[in-house]
Structures are given as structure tokens and as C-alpha cells.
Amino acid sequence: MQTGKSDQSVKSVKNTKKEKTDDVIVRQSLDKEAMYGTFVDMKTFQIPDESIRVNKLTDLDDVVKKSLVSAGIAPDGKNKSGSFLMYNNTVSHHSTAVDGLELMPLKDAFKKYDWLAEYSWKLVSPEADKYTAQSYLEDSDGYFIRALAGKKIQFPIQSCLMIGSEKTMQTVHNIIIIEENAELEVITGCVTHDDIKRALHIGVTEMYIQKGAKLTFSMIHNWEEEVEVRPRTGIQIEENGQLVNNYVCLKPARSIQTNPTARLVGEGAKAFFNTIAVAHPNSVLDMGSRVFLDAPRTKTEIISRTITLGGEMISRGDIIGNAPEVYGHLECNGLVLNEKGKQRAIPALEANAMNVEMTHEAAIGRIARDQVEYLMSRGLEEGEATGLIVRGFLSAGIEGIPDELKAEIADIVKKTENAS
Incomplete structure (x- = not known):
């Protein structure tokens, strides 16, 4: 018995030393700038103590x-399989009563499951840049979502990441696991309290989609x-698994830089990335997706529809074909509705195997005058005609848009009707 205790003690010391060594290595990345995006001085932000806790979202x-509600989150939880709220850097609420579905704070999940450590910081490196390093060193909390094998969850989970203090640095770490042949939809809304102006959001999310599983993930x-926004997302998709990822940013933000990376490691895996975004005056949005087709007969489509109302919009897309019989398509379309606006499309294709099919198309321009005049000839006012074209442009090619996203599109259309 004494030998067993002694061995355990030695093991504990070794683990502590390893953790300290890892922290030292990661700490060296705190000054490592991201490959893309504008500079953010992280020293001007702080981790706040303020938090709130509620039993129900309706108690807020x-x-x-x-x-x-403005971020597509229903406080009453109607037609939702679960709800999650993180206020600043503390989990305020989590609830679900659906069979085959788990939703809890990530820190609670680590206490419950020893095996979860094998899924943590495996798809996103803490050394990638200063943002991932900060999140790792803060030991950030977030949500843990798990759909058990074979379970097809009828209604989506809704989660909200809210910043409620001025000059806050919100660091989040989420892990999603969709087990074999399970299906789930997740809608995440990111929002600031109505009196908060300046903040930094760092959101690290790791998604594991197992054999035959399907995840629909929408971010609003x-x-x-x-507000400066730096999401960092890594995704792994196994045989015949599927991801549909909708990313929507229609409201103003100072800057956003996001470039989720998906690895399709199982034969027949699929990933579809849809982005709709509007760059308002003084904003810089640098958005993209990167997909590695690492197994035969994998498929991806990356589609972005973007508008500038005076800000700078950069749309990236990167597909790397590393196996035979893979298919990839990039489509970047942008509208310039203000003379001060900037649009840049940067598609990239790479083939490292025989018998691959990859294509891309990119188009940037204004709303065609003849389209506006045609609609006016049918009885619409000029602003109404412009709004109709914008609505169709933002929705085109993006299947299965949730109702929450349709409401966001309708709202931005009102602001663009007179922009042209």
C-alpha cells in the first residue's frame, strides 16, 4: 500500500512539473501576433470579477x-433542447433535460470525465498566437456539449456569450463532441450589454464530429x-460525418479575425461553411475558413456573401486536397455600397494528390443599376428595390438558415435600402 501511495505521489509531482513546463512554453506566445487581423493591445483590457447566476434565463x-433576443437567444427556451449563458468569464446558467444530450460548463465536465483531457487543446494550439495563449493560461471556462451515439436531437441548443463590463477581456473555451450517428444543432449568440462599448472577446472552440454524425453550428x-473579436476554432470530422457552419456578423464591431480550420479525416466526410457579414464604417472584418481534405471522397464548400457600408472586408478561403477523389469549392461574393468601403477576396486551392476536383469563383462590385430599375418598373421604390436585392444576395446559396438568422438579415436590409 505504501508503494502505491508513493507511486501516486511521484506521478502527481511529474504532472505538476509538466503543467508548469507547458505554461512556460505557452507564456512565450503571449507576444505572438496572429497571422491575420489588426493589432489589438491586450494590456488595455482586464478580466472582470463581475458575474451573475440565474436558475432560468427568464429570471434575468x-x-x-x-x-x-438581439443575438437570437430565446429566454423562455421555447423549442430549444438546452440553454447556456456565460456572462463575462463565468458561466451564469446551463440547463437541458433532453435524453442523450449533455450541456454543462467545461470545468464541470473536466471534473466528471477524466477522458475529456484527450480532447482539450488538441484541435487548437495554445501556442498559435497571443489570443490562444491568453485563453489557455486563464484556464478559460465555456460550454461542454455532447450528443450521445445515435441520438438525433430534435431542437437546437442555444448559448449566449455576453460581455457585461467595460474594457473586459472575455476568454472562452468550448468543446463539442457529436458521437457516432448523432445529430445536433447549436446556435450561439455573442453580445455585449447595452451600456458596454469597448471589449475583447477570445473564443476557442473545438468540435469533434464522429462517424456518421452531423452538426449544424450557427454563430451570430x-x-x-x-469590440475586438478573435474566435479560434478547430474541427475534426470522421467517416461520413458532416458539419454545416453558419457565421453571421451584420452588426458593427471594431474588428473581427476568424479562420476556423477543419480536418476531414474520415472517408466521405463533408464540411460546409457559410458566411454572411457586413463591414460598417471604421470596422475591419477578416474572415475565412480553411479545410484539409485528408481522406478519400471528402467534400467541402466555402461560401461567403459580404457587404461593406464603409468598412474593410477581407474574405479568405483555403482548401487543401491531400487525398484522391476529393471535391472542394470556394465562392466569395462581395458588394460595395459605400465609396469608402473596401472589399478583398483571397481564395486559395492546393492539391497534393491525384484525381482531385477543386474550383473557386470570386466577384466584387456594386448593385447593378439595371436590376434596381427593373424592380422599380414593377412598382417598387428605389430603396425597396435595393433592399430586396440585398436580401436575396445575403441569402443566396446558403441552405437551412435558422429563423434567428433570417431576422438578422431582415434588420440589416433596412439599413442598406438607402446605402446605394
């Missing part, structure tokens, strides 16, 4: 509930004009 005050950003 009216101001907070209004903010949730609804920040204030001076």
Missing part, C-alpha cells in the same frame, strides 16, 4: 433579456462598435 432583468455576432 429586462435589459439583459433584450440583449439575448451582435457586438458594439468598439
Whole structure:
């Protein structure tokens, strides 16, 4: 018995030393700038102590509930399989009562499952840049979502990541596991409290989609004009698994830089990335997706529809074919509705195997005058005609848009009707 205790003690010391060594290595990345995106001085932000906890989202005050609704989150939880709220850097609420589905704070999940450590910081490196390093060193909390094998969850999970303090640095770490032949939809809304102007959001998300499983993941950003946003996402998809990823940013933000990376490691795996975004004046949005087709007969499509109302919009797409009989398609389309706006499309294709099929198309321009005039000839006012074209442009080619996203599109159309 004494030998067993002694061995355990030695093991504990070794683990502590390893953790300290890892921290030292990661700490060296705190000054490592991201490959893309504008510079953010992280020293001007702080980790706040302020937090809130509620048993039900309906217990929140009216101001907070209004903010949730603006990001597509229903406080009453109607037609949802679960709800999650993170306020600043603390989990405020989590609930689900659906068989075959788990939703809890990530830190609680680590306490419950020893095996979860094998899924943590495996798809996103803490040394990637200063943002991932900060999140790792903060030991960030977030959501743990798990759909058990064979379970097809009828209604989506809704989660909200809210910043409620001025000059806050919110660091989040999420892990999603969709087990074999399971299906789930997740809608995440990111939002600031109505009186918060400046903040930094760092969101690290790792998604594991196992054999035959399907995940639909929609992200809705609804920040204030001076918020800096740095999501970091890694995805692994096994044989015949599928991801549909919708990324929507129609409200102002100071800057966003995101480039989720998906690895399709199982034969027949599929990944579809859809982005709709609007760059408002003084904003810089650098958005893209990167997909590695690492197994035969894998497929990906990356589609972006973007508008600039005076800000800078950069659309990236990168597909790497590393196996035979793979298919990839990139489509970047942008509208310039303000003379001060900038649009840049940067598609990239790479083939490292025989018998691959990869294509791309990119187009940037204004709304065609003849289209506006045609609709006006049918009885519409000029603003109405412009709005109709914008609505169709943002929705085209993106299947299965949730109702929450349709409402966001309708709202931005009102602002673009007179922009041309």
C-alpha cells in the first residue's frame, strides 16, 4: 500500500512539473501576433470579477433579456433542447433535460470525465498566437456539449456569450463532441450589454464530429462598435460525418479575425461553411475558413456573401486536397455600397494528390443599376428595390438558415435600402 501511495505521489509531482513546463512554453506566445487581423493591445483590457447566476434565463432583468433576443437567444427556451449563458468569464446558467444530450460548463465536465483531457487543446494550439495563449493560461471556462451515439436531437441548443463590463477581456473555451450517428444543432449568440462599448472577446472552440454524425453550428455576432473579436476554432470530422457552419456578423464591431480550420479525416466526410457579414464604417472584418481534405471522397464548400457600408472586408478561403477523389469549392461574393468601403477576396486551392476536383469563383462590385430599375418598373421604390436585392444576395446559396438568422438579415436590409 505504501508503494502505491508513493507511486501516486511521484506521478502527481511529474504532472505538476509538466503543467508548469507547458505554461512556460505557452507564456512565450503571449507576444505572438496572429497571422491575420489588426493589432489589438491586450494590456488595455482586464478580466472582470463581475458575474451573475440565474436558475432560468427568464429570471434575468429586462435589459439583459433584450440583449439575448438581439443575438437570437430565446429566454423562455421555447423549442430549444438546452440553454447556456456565460456572462463575462463565468458561466451564469446551463440547463437541458433532453435524453442523450449533455450541456454543462467545461470545468464541470473536466471534473466528471477524466477522458475529456484527450480532447482539450488538441484541435487548437495554445501556442498559435497571443489570443490562444491568453485563453489557455486563464484556464478559460465555456460550454461542454455532447450528443450521445445515435441520438438525433430534435431542437437546437442555444448559448449566449455576453460581455457585461467595460474594457473586459472575455476568454472562452468550448468543446463539442457529436458521437457516432448523432445529430445536433447549436446556435450561439455573442453580445455585449447595452451600456458596454469597448471589449475583447477570445473564443476557442473545438468540435469533434464522429462517424456518421452531423452538426449544424450557427454563430451570430451582435457586438458594439468598439469590440475586438478573435474566435479560434478547430474541427475534426470522421467517416461520413458532416458539419454545416453558419457565421453571421451584420452588426458593427471594431474588428473581427476568424479562420476556423477543419480536418476531414474520415472517408466521405463533408464540411460546409457559410458566411454572411457586413463591414460598417471604421470596422475591419477578416474572415475565412480553411479545410484539409485528408481522406478519400471528402467534400467541402466555402461560401461567403459580404457587404461593406464603409468598412474593410477581407474574405479568405483555403482548401487543401491531400487525398484522391476529393471535391472542394470556394465562392466569395462581395458588394460595395459605400465609396469608402473596401472589399478583398483571397481564395486559395492546393492539391497534393491525384484525381482531385477543386474550383473557386470570386466577384466584387456594386448593385447593378439595371436590376434596381427593373424592380422599380414593377412598382417598387428605389430603396425597396435595393433592399430586396440585398436580401436575396445575403441569402443566396446558403441552405437551412435558422429563423434567428433570417431576422438578422431582415434588420440589416433596412439599413442598406438607402446605402446605394
